Amino acid sequence: MSKLTHLNESGQAEMVDVTAKAVTERVAVAEATVTMQPATLKLIIEGGHKKGDVFTVAKIAGVQAAKQCANLIPLCHPLMLTSIKVDLQADEANNRVIIQSVCKLAGQTGVEMEALTAASVAALTIYDMCKAVDKTMVIGDIQILEKLGGKSGHWRAESVVEGSRG
Amino acid sequence: MSKLTHLNESGQAEMVDVTAKAVTERVAVAEATVTMQPATLKLIIEGGHKKGDVFTVAKIAGVQAAKQCANLIPLCHPLMLTSIKVDLQADEANNRVIIQSVCKLAGQTGVEMEALTAASVAALTIYDMCKAVDKTMVIGDIQILEKLGGKSGHWRAESVVEGSRG
Amino acid sequence: MSKLTHLNESGQAEMVDVTAKAVTERVAVAEATVTMQPATLKLIIEGGHKKGDVFTVAKIAGVQAAKQCANLIPLCHPLMLTSIKVDLQADEANNRVIIQSVCKLAGQTGVEMEALTAASVAALTIYDMCKAVDKTMVIGDIQILEKLGGKSGHWRAESVVEGSRG
Amino acid sequence: MSKLTHLNESGQAEMVDVTAKAVTERVAVAEATVTMQPATLKLIIEGGHKKGDVFTVAKIAGVQAAKQCANLIPLCHPLMLTSIKVDLQADEANNRVIIQSVCKLAGQTGVEMEALTAASVAALTIYDMCKAVDKTMVIGDIQILEKLGGKSGHWRAESVVEGSRG
Amino acid sequence: MSKLTHLNESGQAEMVDVTAKAVTERVAVAEATVTMQPATLKLIIEGGHKKGDVFTVAKIAGVQAAKQCANLIPLCHPLMLTSIKVDLQADEANNRVIIQSVCKLAGQTGVEMEALTAASVAALTIYDMCKAVDKTMVIGDIQILEKLGGKSGHWRAESVVEGSRG
Amino acid sequence: MSKLTHLNESGQAEMVDVTAKAVTERVAVAEATVTMQPATLKLIIEGGHKKGDVFTVAKIAGVQAAKQCANLIPLCHPLMLTSIKVDLQADEANNRVIIQSVCKLAGQTGVEMEALTAASVAALTIYDMCKAVDKTMVIGDIQILEKLGGKSGHWRAESVVEGSRG
Numbered sequence: 002m003s004k005l006t007h008l009n010e011s012g013q014a015e016m017v018d019v020t021a022k023a024v025t026e027r028v029a030v031a032e033a034t035v036t037m038q039p040a041t042l043k044l045i046i047e048g049g050h051k052k053g054d055v056f057t058v059a060k061i062a063g064v065q066a067a068k069q070c071a072n073l074i075p076l077c078h079p080l081m082l083t084s085i086k087v088d089l090q091a092d093e094a095n096n097r098v099i100i101q102s103v104c105k106l107a108g109q110t111g112v113e114m115e116a117l118t119a120a121s122v123a124a125l126t127i128y129d130m131c132k133a134v135d136k137t138m139v140i141g142d143i144q145i146l147e148k149l150g151g152k153s154g155h156w157r158a159e160s161v162v163e164g165s166r167g
Numbered sequence: 168m169s170k171l172t173h174l175n176e177s178g179q180a181e182m183v184d185v186t187a188k189a190v191t192e193r194v195a196v197a198e199a200t201v202t203m204q205p206a207t208l209k210l211i212i213e214g215g216h217k218k219g220d221v222f223t224v225a226k227i228a229g230v231q232a233a234k235q236c237a238n239l240i241p242l243c244h245p246l247m248l249t250s251i252k253v254d255l256q257a258d259e260a261n262n263r264v265i266i267q268s269v270c271k272l273a274g275q276t277g278v279e280m281e282a283l284t285a286a287s288v289a290a291l292t293i294y295d296m297c298k299a300v301d302k303t304m305v306i307g308d309i310q311i312l313e314k315l316g317g318k319s320g321h322w323r324a325e326s327v328v329e330g331s332r333g
Numbered sequence: 334m335s336k337l338t339h340l341n342e343s344g345q346a347e348m349v350d351v352t353a354k355a356v357t358e359r360v361a362v363a364e365a366t367v368t369m370q371p372a373t374l375k376l377i378i379e380g381g382h383k384k385g386d387v388f389t390v391a392k393i394a395g396v397q398a399a400k401q402c403a404n405l406i407p408l409c410h411p412l413m414l415t416s417i418k419v420d421l422q423a424d425e426a427n428n429r430v431i432i433q434s435v436c437k438l439a440g441q442t443g444v445e446m447e448a449l450t451a452a453s454v455a456a457l458t459i460y461d462m463c464k465a466v467d468k469t470m471v472i473g474d475i476q477i478l479e480k481l482g483g484k485s486g487h488w489r490a491e492s493v494v495e496g497s498r499g
Numbered sequence: 500m501s502k503l504t505h506l507n508e509s510g511q512a513e514m515v516d517v518t519a520k521a522v523t524e525r526v527a528v529a530e531a532t533v534t535m536q537p538a539t540l541k542l543i544i545e546g547g548h549k550k551g552d553v554f555t556v557a558k559i560a561g562v563q564a565a566k567q568c569a570n571l572i573p574l575c576h577p578l579m580l581t582s583i584k585v586d587l588q589a590d591e592a593n594n595r596v597i598i599q600s601v602c603k604l605a606g607q608t609g610v611e612m613e614a615l616t617a618a619s620v621a622a623l624t625i626y627d628m629c630k631a632v633d634k635t636m637v638i639g640d641i642q643i644l645e646k647l648g649g650k651s652g653h654w655r656a657e658s659v660v661e662g663s664r665g
Numbered sequence: 666m667s668k669l670t671h672l673n674e675s676g677q678a679e680m681v682d683v684t685a686k687a688v689t690e691r692v693a694v695a696e697a698t699v700t701m702q703p704a705t706l707k708l709i710i711e712g713g714h715k716k717g718d719v720f721t722v723a724k725i726a727g728v729q730a731a732k733q734c735a736n737l738i739p740l741c742h743p744l745m746l747t748s749i750k751v752d753l754q755a756d757e758a759n760n761r762v763i764i765q766s767v768c769k770l771a772g773q774t775g776v777e778m779e780a781l782t783a784a785s786v787a788a789l790t791i792y793d794m795c796k797a798v799d800k801t802m803v804i805g806d807i808q809i810l811e812k813l814g815g816k817s818g819h820w821r822a823e824s825v826v827e828g829s830r831g
Numbered sequence: 832m833s834k835l836t837h838l839n840e841s842g843q844a845e846m847v848d849v850t851a852k853a854v855t856e857r858v859a860v861a862e863a864t865v866t867m868q869p870a871t872l873k874l875i876i877e878g879g880h881k882k883g884d885v886f887t888v889a890k891i892a893g894v895q896a897a898k899q900c901a902n903l904i905p906l907c908h909p910l911m912l913t914s915i916k917v918d919l920q921a922d923e924a925n926n927r928v929i930i931q932s933v934c935k936l937a938g939q940t941g942v943e944m945e946a947l948t949a950a951s952v953a954a955l956t957i958y959d960m961c962k963a964v965d966k967t968m969v970i971g972d973i974q975i976l977e978k979l980g981g982k983s984g985h986w987r988a989e990s991v992v993e994g995s996r997g
Contacts, residue, residue, distance in 0.1 A: 005210050005221070006299040014224045014296070014887060016894060018914035020856065020935050026518065044171050055171070057389040057512060058180045061573045062241050064514060065397070068569055068577050071898055073235070073288050074295045075228050075891045079898050079911045081577045083607060084516035105518050109913060114295050121287050121306070122239050129240045129280050130180070133172040136314075136322060140287070141307030148302075156302060180389060182396060184416035186358065186437050192684065223678060223887040227739045230680060231895070234735055234743050237400055241393045245400050245413045247743045249773060250682035271684045275415060337542055337553070338631040346556045346628070346721060348728060350748035352690065352769050376503055387503070390512045394573050401571070403732055405620050406627045407560050407725045411732050411745045441747060446627050453619050453638070454571050461572045461612050462512070465504040468646075468654060472619070473639030480634075488634060524850065555721040555844060559905045562846060563729070566901055566909050579909045581939060582848035603850050669874050669885070670963040678888045678960070708835055719835070722844045726905050737899070737952050738959045739892050778959050785951050785970070786903050793904045793944050794844070797836040800978075800986060804951070805971030812966075820966060 007076050016076045022109040027150035029104050031116035033124040034142040036097040041135040045098070045127075046091050055130055056089040059100070063087035063123030067104055070118045077114050082106045085115070087123050098127055101146070113145050173242050182242045188275040193316035195270050197282035199290040200308040202263040207301040211264070211293075212257050221296055222255040225266070229253035229289030233270055236281045243280050248272045251281070253289050264293055267312070277317050283309060339408050348408045354441040359482035361436050363448035365456040366474040368429040373467040377430070377459075378423050387462055388421040391432070395419035395455030399436055402447045409446050414438045417447070419455050430459055433478070445477050505574050514574045520607040525648035527602050529614035531622040532640040534595040539633040543596070543625075544589050553628055554587040557598070561585035561621030565602055568613045575612050580604050583613070585621050596625055599644070609649050615641060671740050680740045686773040691814035693768050695780035697788040698806040700761040705799040709762070709791075710755050719794055720753040723764070727751035727787030731768055734782045741778050746770045749779070751787050762791055765810070775815050781807060837906050846906045852939040857980035859934050861946035863954040864972040866927040871965040875928070875957075876921050885960055886919040889930070893917035893953030897934055900945045907944050912936050915945070917953050928957055931976070941981050947973060 009015045045055050064085045071079040084105040092099050102119035104112040124140045131138060147157045175181045211221050230251045237245040250271040258265050268285035270278040290306045297304060313323045341347045377387050396417045403411040416437040424431050434451035436444040456472045463470060479489045507513045543553050562583045569577040582603040590597050600617035602610040622638045629636060645655045673679045709719050728749045735743040748769040756763050766783035768776040788804045795802060811821045839845045875885050894915045901909040914935040922929050932949035934942040954970045961968060977987045 004300075005296060007224075007296040008220060012220055014220045014890065016915050018916075018935065020913040020937065022913075054174060054178060054180045054389055057386055058173075058241055058393055060512065061390055061393050062239065065570070065573055066239055069235075069239070072895070073228065073232055074292050075224055075895055076292075077295060078913065081579060081911060083518040083520075083576065085514050086516075105516065107518065113298060114291065117291055117294065117306075121291060124309075125280065125283055125287060126240050126242075128283065129243060130171060130173040132279060134170075136311060136319075137324070138310070139307075140283075140309035141305075143290075143306035143309075144304070145302060153302075158303070180392065182417050184418075184437065186415040186439065220887055223884055224891055226678065227888055227891050231736070231739055238397070241397055244415065247413065247745065249684040249686075249742065251680050252682075271682065273684065336632075337628060339556075339628040340552060344552060346552045346724065348749050350750075350769065352747040352771065386506060386510055386512045390505075390573055394571065398571055401567075404729070405560065405564055405567070406624050407556055407729055408624075409627060410747065413745065445630060446623065449623055449626065449638075453623060456641075457612065457615055457619060458572050458574075460615065461575060462503060462505040464611060466502075468643060468651075469656070470642070471639075472615075472641035473637075475622075475638035475641075476636070477634060485634075490635070552721055555718055556725055558844065559722055559725050563902070563905055579911060581850040581852075581908065583846050584848075603848065605850065668964075669960060671888075671960040672884060676884055678884045718838060718842060718844045722837075722905055726903065730903055733899075733903070737892065737896055738956050739888055740956075741959060777962060778955065781955055781958065781970075785955060788973075789944065789947055789951060790904050790906075792947065793907060794835060794837040796943060798834075800975060800983075801988070802974070803971075804947075804973035805969075807954075807970035807973075808968070809966060817966075822967070 014076065019078060019109040024107055024109055025150045026107045027105065027112045028148065029111060029113040029116040029145060030147040031102050031120045032142055032144055032146050033100045033120035033140060034097045035124050035127045035138055035140050037131060037138045038135050039096050041131050042091060042093060042096055044134065059089055059123040059126040060087045062126040063102055063119040066122030067115045067119040070115045073118060074114050078110050080106055080108055080112065080115065082115060085119060087119050100124055111148060111151050113148060117143060180242065185244060185275040190273055190275055191316045192273045193278045194314065195277060195279040195282040195311060196313040197268050197286045198308055198310055198312050199266045199286035199306060200263045201290050201293045201304055201306050203297060203304045204301050205262050207297050208257060208259060208262055210300065225255055225289040225292040226253045228292040229268055229285040232288030233281045233285040236284045239284060240280050244276050246272055246274055246278065246281065248281060251285060253285050266290055277314060279311050279314060346408065351410060351441040356439055356441055357482045358439045359444045360480065361443060361445040361448040361477060362479040363434050363452045364474055364476055364478050365432045365452035365472060366429045367456050367459045367470055367472050369463060369470045370467050371428050373463050374423060374425060374428055376466065390462065391421055391455040391458040392419045394458040395434055395451040398454030399447045399451040402450045405450060406446050410442050412438055412440055412444065412447065414447060417451060419451050432456055443480060443483050445480060449475060512574065517576060517607040522605055522607055523648045524605045525603065525610050526646065527609060527611040527614040527643060528645040529600050529618045530640055530642055530644050531598045531618035531638060532595045533622050533625045533636055533638050535629060535636045536633050537594050539629050540589060540591060540594055542632065557587055557621040557624040558585045560624040561600055561617040564620030565613045565617040568616045571616060572612050576608050578604055578606055578610065578613065580610065580613060583617060585617050598622055609646060611643050611646060678740065683742060683773040688771055688773055689814045690771045691776050692812065693775060693777040693780040693809060694811040695766050695784045696806055696808055696810050697764045697784035697804060698761045699788050699791045699802055699804050701795060701802045702799050703760050705795050706755060706757060706760055708798065723753055723787040723790040724751045726790040727766055727783040730786030731779045731783040734779045737782060738778050742774050744770055744772055744776065744779065746776065746779060749783060751783050764788055775812060777809050777812060844906065849908060849939040854937055854939055855980045856937045857942045858978065859941060859943040859946040859975060860977040861932050861950045862972055862974055862976050863930045863950035863970060864927045865954050865957045865968055865970050867961060867968045868965050869926050871961050872921060872923060872926055874964065889919055889953040889956040890917045892956040893932055893949040896952030897945045897949035900948045903948060904944050908940050910936055910938055910942065910945065912945060915949060917949050930954055941978060943975050943978060
């Protein structure tokens, strides 16, 4: 296993120098979930317009957070994303909301952190809008599902490869 | 179960008006974990100064994110936190890093979102610094462990009440 | 007519010192409109969920902008708003969207700029979402309708006083 | 008339994916006005240095706001503007200040929103500096006068084409 | 000499908890200088309006930076300054620009960092506007001249006490 | 000596239009120092982990500030840095901390301001963490040591050319 790329030889934190890296198209797909009480999920779902509203607020928060990624994560490079998508679905069977985000750009570094940040902040926004009725929510499953571009090419998480994910 | 506080009567998203609420001391304790391969955790731990560095970067990112909470979560109120603490521990038995954050202020609204945002962004920072060596990390367990102040007084998550948590 | 409060005696720009001003409850109501082609307005209105979405995005943008007011307007004081509301309505008779915003806090300075900023940015967001189908939109009528608190007490714009406004 | 580009097929808000769009030089010229009482405009104008100061503060606010555009307007792409100009003129015949902004870059999306944001925030800054002496100011006429680049090529507002504008 | 307040007992960086501290009026006066070639200073000074402009841009940058202090300095508390003043003077005898900033608020922590940040960023702005004609400028003398409020009461730098400063 | 590039012909502040400038690789190296009492420097140095922590916090603050440069310095262009490095050293012989920063990108404008901002904010962060034990610290020597790229090619400060600097 290789060294941590963000520590220099004397063990200090450092941004990776990407000046000489090739520009390639980069895509990253990330996921997050918010698990809640069944009654909380029902409140989000019931009434078409209400659902739209809660999910739209979370989606916008996720999109805006992706743009702030380099200001939040100290060693991330500033990037100009050409596409940010955040989708939310109610998963009633498992009492949770599933959030998927996709970020893209043609650039010198990957966009995993942008996608993860979008999914995380969308999840936090769901939490915020429901916390007055449910103190026991848990945000989890924040992970990369798929990435394209850069040295490692096309990579998919095992759960995606196995098709265990809808 | 009550209505969602962030939707008005016609179902539209709205910030809660806290103008008339009393100022009380508020504390919130939140948690997040980053689960990784054993070899990744070992890279973080080995060498005293290296560990300090990775954890210090994540801690600083968490503290800075707490201050940005109202800019990230659309319906959060701007707040002036009087204390933000972020602590990280390597939990080798479970191949993960555990992050705990504590936010405080004397104010009109709770600080749960600030504590959750601090823990989430600290976790994302750990992820960023290790992602080149481990694509399978998962961030999870983002939740409130304890809160003080406001209408609901002192509240603790069940895992805390039962003492199942160190 | 008095001097400009933001110029000191030698004519240079300066933030007003409010350290010694009393804390009173402040409210400001602002308005903005986006005038567009009838077909553009129809696209926004048709379909309940679509309308919700465009208006929700603009509303969230307005709320977030109010919090950024002191970072946008150089001589504004940083404030902790306790309530921000942004409402949008389609005014088909006049081919326009009407935006009203209300900001509140208990503080030492008024919140007019926060309300005006919320209304302006909500209008710009409507513009952004429709600009691909309509290049001739015009944003206008950005003004204060009513304010409460501070030295000048309760003030209403003439159009509000005369009841010429619904 | 085409669909709204910022709504996907199920009517939800979405950033437009510009990954595959060509990089061309983009220019946008926007305008805004602040109409005020004659005595207010006189206070701004009288004394060379004073005028310079009020207009310089507004100009700087406009330039800084253009850079913040993607953080204010949720579905705007982050851009790296190569030029931002904001000019202000006193139009005594009509008791108003006229603001014109020009934004440029070589990129994949237009810069109309950046130019409109610059003009709007410069107008709000004028408002802020004069509001203590004039509560009846109105910001209006926020519109695109001209744009260059992208699919629609060179476009000018009718008032510009007709030469009705100085 | 006491311990560093920003390191906890195990030597890790930590924000100081000010929840229990008394609210008192706080003032801090800071200074910075930009030393340059005589010809550069002359370019700034000559022509009344030009001087106004360069100094006004730097002043506005300083005021805006003071508001951003807690976002720039990781362990600073977010504060709501009630007054920020930045003054610039050409000191021809010593080929430099002298910047003084004053920040105020009634709060639980001092405002030294806000005043120092205002002076530093005003100095950087002067540097930016002159760097094309002078690569040898040096920013220095960034220090606190005077502070009021808090546990240490009224404190003045020795140079101020001795009256060696105009 | 040439004109100030940031003033237009009528003496008003203006961003330089770099739309037509060539993209070349740019590097800038900047420096800053924090001079303090010997006992203060000793507190920073003593204990390996403590030193790491103070310096790591300052380093992260510097890296994050470089990304914020265009938001702090009004007439700077937004840039996407591909590398930001900040190094800190205790210079016991002279009772000070020396900070060096290096910024890089392939772009149309130089990165001096980014490097200077990184060094300045790292210095301010050192100041913040030590100010409770030492009110007499002074930040100085903020200057460009070396730059590469653009019209002026490779430039080094005289102190670097003469080798008087380690």
